[in-house]
Structures are given as structure tokens and as C-alpha cells.
Amino acid sequence: MIDRMARAAELFSFEKPYRAPGAIVAGMDEVGRGPLAGDVVTACVVMPESPLIPWIDDSKKLSESRREKVFEEIMQSALYVGIGRRSPADIDRINILEATKEAMAEAAAQVPADIFLIDAVSRLGLRGREISIIKGDATAYSIAAASIVAKVTRDREMKELDRLYPGYGFAKNKGYGTKEHIEALKKMGPTPVHRRSFIGHFI
Numbered sequence: 001m002i003d004r005m006a007r008a009a010e011l012f013s014f015e016k017p018y019r020a021p022g023a024i025v026a027g028m029d030e031v032g033r034g035p036l037a038g039d040v041v042t043a044c045v046v047m048p049e050s051p052l053i054p055w056i057d058d059s060k061k062l063s064e065s066r067r068e069k070v071f072e073e074i075m076q077s078a079l080y081v082g083i084g085r086r087s088p089a090d091i092d093r094i095n096i097l098e099a100t101k102e103a104m105a106e107a108a109a110q111v112p113a114d115i116f117l118i119d120a121v122s123r124l125g126l127r128g129r130e131i132s133i134i135k136g137d138a139t140a141y142s143i144a145a146a147s148i149v150a151k152v153t154r155d156r157e158m159k160e161l162d163r164l165y166p167g168y169g170f171a172k173n174k175g176y177g178t179k180e181h182i183e184a185l186k187k188m189g190p191t192p193v194h195r196r197s198f199i200g201h202f203i
Helices: 004-018 064-077 088-094 096-108 141-164 179-188
Strands: 025-031 040-046 080-086 115-119 129-133
Touching (some): 004 115, 025 141
């Protein structure tokens, strides 16, 4: 069984070299690049050096109930949290990568960081130093925290969209192209929150 405090300490130790005295380090991640529906959501989070929060890790490694609990702890502990998003219409207009970059820049716009540790994406044009880290959500503490914030934020929004557009299974599939979702698309057609550039060959 994983020692969750030791795991958090391992993630923090990766980014500790960037935490020079007085430097503010932010972690950034996105959720929702692959779904057929819903926004792409990004988070930019500055975490304090202590106390470390157990269970901070790549959001995909945590259960939904655990993510919700850790999300609340992050929101109480974080020094800064920024959220960015781009809509399905934005994604259709400029493509998912550019939409993700714009959403990340939006999330970081009000965060006074000197260094931005970013999961896999680069060249955002931020005011601080940008460091792109492959699989950063499983490597750096601040990026992992951002992954949880972005994931919980988007999942909550998809549950609300499920109430607005019943029948597509958004609360369960979060907009991803499951069999249930694709069958609903074929039967009922797309909603305003579907990405037209993603669903063309399904309908």
C-alpha cells in the first residue's frame, strides 16, 4: 500500500530545486482535451511548502470521492488558484491544443508566480519562466494539485450538464466517447455543448 504522505513528499522533492528563496512556483494542468462534449478546463495552483497534503497525486490515480476531499483541502491551503476554460465553440474554432493553451494562459493570468511548472504544454507566453514537464501530474506536487482542481471543477460542471441535457450520460462519462454516449448522439443528435469537430464521424 502506498504511503500517501511519503508520496506527497516525493512529488514535492521534485520541484524543490525550483523553490529558491522568495520564488513563487505554480503548477498547471488541464482536463478535458479528449471528450466529445464540455469545456477544456485548466488550473494554475500555488501550494505552500508546508504542510504537505497527503493524497495529492495525479488526479487519475484517485477515486472520485477522494479527489473531492483533496480538492477541498487544496482550496483551503493553496496560496493562489486560477481557473481557465475554453468552450466547445472555441475548441471547434481554433483546435483543442490552442484552446488548451489559451485556457492555461487565462488560469495563470492573475497568479503572481515566478516559475510555472506545466504538464506537457509549452510556449504559453506567461510572465514567468515556463517549464514543461512530461507526465508532470505524476511528477510534481504543484502540477498534481492543479490536476485535481481542474478535474473536480470539470467533473462538477459535467454533472450539471447532465441535468440540462439528460440522456447522454454526462454525469458518468464526463463527455468522453463511451458506447452509451455515442448511441445517444446517434439517436438524439448533438447538444450545444458538443464539440462539432470531434463528433463528425459519429453522427
